[in-house]
Amino acid sequence: MSESILEARGLGKTFGGLVALDRLDLAIEKGRITAVIGPNGAGKTTLFNLIAGVYSATTGEIRFQGMPVNHIPAHKRTAMGIARTFQNILLFGNMTVLENVMTGQHPRSSYGFLEAALRLPKAHREEETISLKAMRYLNLVGLGMYAQQEATSLPLGQQKLLGIARALATDPKLLLLDEPGAGLTTLEKRALADLIHRLSEMGISVLLVEHDMPLVMGIAQWVVVLDSGQKIAEGTAAQVQKDQRVISAYLGEEIE
Amino acid sequence: MLRRAKGNWTYFVIAALLLFSILIPFDWFLGRYTGLVILIGISTMVTVGLCLLMGYTGQVSLGQAAFYGTGAYVSAILSKTYGVNPWLAMLIAALATGAFAYVIGYPTFRLRGNYLAMATLGLGVIMWILFRQLSQYTGGPDGMAGIPYLSIGGFVFNTPFKRYFLVWLFCLVILLVSQNIVRSRAGRALRAIHGSEAAAESIGINVTQFKVKIFVLSAVYASLAGSLFAHHLRHVSPQSFDFMASVKLVVMAVIGGLASVWGAIFGAATTRILSDELLLRFGELDVIVYGLILILVMIFMPEGLFVKLKDVIAQWRLRYEQRGTKT
Numbered sequence: 001m002s003e004s005i006l007e008a009r010g011l012g013k014t015f016g017g018l019v020a021l022d023r024l025d026l027a028i029e030k031g032r033i034t035a036v037i038g039p040n041g042a043g044k045t046t047l048f049n050l051i052a053g054v055y056s057a058t059t060g061e062i063r064f065q066g067m068p069v070n071h072i073p074a075h076k077r078t079a080m081g082i083a084r085t086f087q088n089i090l091l092f093g094n095m096t097v098l099e100n101v102m103t104g105q106h107p108r109s110s111y112g113f114l115e116a117a118l119r120l121p122k123a124h125r126e127e128e129t130i131s132l133k134a135m136r137y138l139n140l141v142g143l144g145m146y147a148q149q150e151a152t153s154l155p156l157g158q159q160k161l162l163g164i165a166r167a168l169a170t171d172p173k174l175l176l177l178d179e180p181g182a183g184l185t186t187l188e189k190r191a192l193a194d195l196i197h198r199l200s201e202m203g204i205s206v207l208l209v210e211h212d213m214p215l216v217m218g219i220a221q222w223v224v225v226l227d228s229g230q231k232i233a234e235g236t237a238a239q240v241q242k243d244q245r246v247i248s249a250y251l252g253e254e255i256e
Numbered sequence: 257m258l259r260r261a262k263g264n265w266t267y268f269v270i271a272a273l274l275l276f277s278i279l280i281p282f283d284w285f286l287g288r289y290t291g292l293v294i295l296i297g298i299s300t301m302v303t304v305g306l307c308l309l310m311g312y313t314g315q316v317s318l319g320q321a322a323f324y325g326t327g328a329y330v331s332a333i334l335s336k337t338y339g340v341n342p343w344l345a346m347l348i349a350a351l352a353t354g355a356f357a358y359v360i361g362y363p364t365f366r367l368r369g370n371y372l373a374m375a376t377l378g379l380g381v382i383m384w385i386l387f388r389q390l391s392q393y394t395g396g397p398d399g400m401a402g403i404p405y406l407s408i409g410g411f412v413f414n415t416p417f418k419r420y421f422l423v424w425l426f427c428l429v430i431l432l433v434s435q436n437i438v439r440s441r442a443g444r445a446l447r448a449i450h451g452s453e454a455a456a457e458s459i460g461i462n463v464t465q466f467k468v469k470i471f472v473l474s475a476v477y478a479s480l481a482g483s484l485f486a487h488h489l490r491h492v493s494p495q496s497f498d499f500m501a502s503v504k505l506v507v508m509a510v511i512g513g514l515a516s517v518w519g520a521i522f523g524a525a526t527t528r529i530l531s532d533e534l535l536l537r538f539g540e541l542d543v544i545v546y547g548l549i550l551i552l553v554m555i556f557m558p559e560g561l562f563v564k565l566k567d568v569i570a571q572w573r574l575r576y577e578q579r580g581t582k583t
Contacts, residue, residue, distance in 0.1 A: 086454070106444075113437055
């Protein structure tokens with residue numbers, strides 16, 4: 001049995017009386033591409049936000065690399081190595097493409113107001129590293145040539161890639177992708193799948209929440225299926241596709 | 257070729273502006289406006305802080321006059337009543353105001369949503385009342401007079417001519433420091449917070465901490481400006497720090513363009529000239545003018561009048577250069 005980078009035990013979240021996620025056990029294996037699928041309202045986004053630190057869990061606990069992270073705020077989880085993208089991308093519209101990615105280097109640099117105000121050597125040094133690394137990530141996702149453009153002037157597909165580059169710039173060990181394929185053309189999806197494969201080869205564990213079944217089945221090495229806040233199946237793509245409970249969750253059950 | 261021409265053009269403009277500003281306080285030039293230009297410099301210092309806070313970070317302060325006033329009164333009371341060296345008084349005022357802003361800012365920024373506007377609105381009113389009511393320290397509604405001048409060794413800043421250079425030196429340092437901050441890791445973090453707090457948090461930015469820091473910095477700028485104000489006019493009174501003063505500061509920041517540090521000079525100058533020279537005869541009706549300016553700027557040029565003007569000039573230049581290449 002190989003090591004898991006993130007583990008959830010008995011993880012639950014209720015909003016008022018609504019149980020969004022019900023005592024979920026989950027292990028995300030290191031270096032693997034894991035996908036969470038499920039119909040609307042299954043609790044995918046809730047799970048995602050619990051891992052990213054946007055919500056705090058009602059029950060259970062999350063361990064990242066063996067460390068309990070329940071009470072660690074989102075920005076510190078990023079520093080620990082959990083990065084995320086957003087379904088609605090949330091790029092910084094008031095910045096260039098390159099600056100967006102440079103901002104992602106925040107937790108990997110340390111100079112602050114004072115060093116910046118007085119232009120101390122440390123600021124200069126770090127700034128050089130930041131822009132070099134940002135450029136490298138931008139090239140990785142294939143946006144190098146758009147570095148100086150305004151971020152929101154890019155078409156949607158490239159904005160999604162930029163969102164990933166920004167998250168990558170935090171040097172994550174676990175990358176959470178929130179519906180990366182939504183709104184993309186077939187061609188763009190192929191490029192996205194290719195990118196996710198390359199990230200996995202670089203040793204980054206990937207967890208994605210996705211609606212697009214062909215995309216999930218094409219890249220996910222492990223699939224977790226949620227329905228009504230509970231895990232109803234998990235396994236390889238082929239295993240999950242044959243699972244009777246998964247089929248009924250998606251297609252509904254026949255009335256006999 | 258074109259780029260070199262552009263570079264020369266910029267240097268020429270900067271040199272001309274510099275020469276112009278050095279000549280301002282001479283009697284044969286604009287000497288009679290020295291007092292006004294000093295006040296513009298002082299207002300610019302406060303406005304730069306507001307630009308960082310509002311324009312870059314997206315946090316609205318409606319009580320910046322409270323910090324401006326705190327700086328002025330702490331400086332005035334320490335140097336006049338207790339005989340503290342004015343420079344030391346200025347430093348103490350800045351530190352105290354910064355600490356004060358931290359105490360206000362920290363709990364406010366922990367709340368989700370923009371509560372700063374409300375908190376600072378209340379703060380502005382409270383401080384104004386305190387300036388009026390703590391009359392044994394502040395001199396009440398009449399204020400305090402006879403505040404000592406700043407001096408270095410035997411050199412006393414006792415004429416507007418001397419203070420003009422002192423104030424604008426401060427102002428220039430604050431502008432440069434702020435520009436450096438804007439173009440740094442911290443500056444990007446601030447703009448990220450403005451862009452999307454959720455996204456900023458997701459890339460490891462401690463949103464609350466950065467908001468508190470920039471709020472404290474803006475308060476320190478305001479305090480330094482207040483101290484200079486006190487030692488310049490040698491008289492402080494509560495009406496310089498009332499709610500209208502805070503509103504005018506917001507107008508300055510908005511006209512200056514919320515996303516441009518240097519625009520603060522333009523915003524402060526326009527508003528000061530309006531309020532000190534042009535609108536005096538309108539009395540209290542000047543409020544209407546400020547309201548109109550805010551509305552019009554926000555509707556037609558949300559990036560600020562200064563930024564808009566810069567765009568227009570850039571377009572003219574482009575057209576001019578194109579015509580030049582054709583012939």
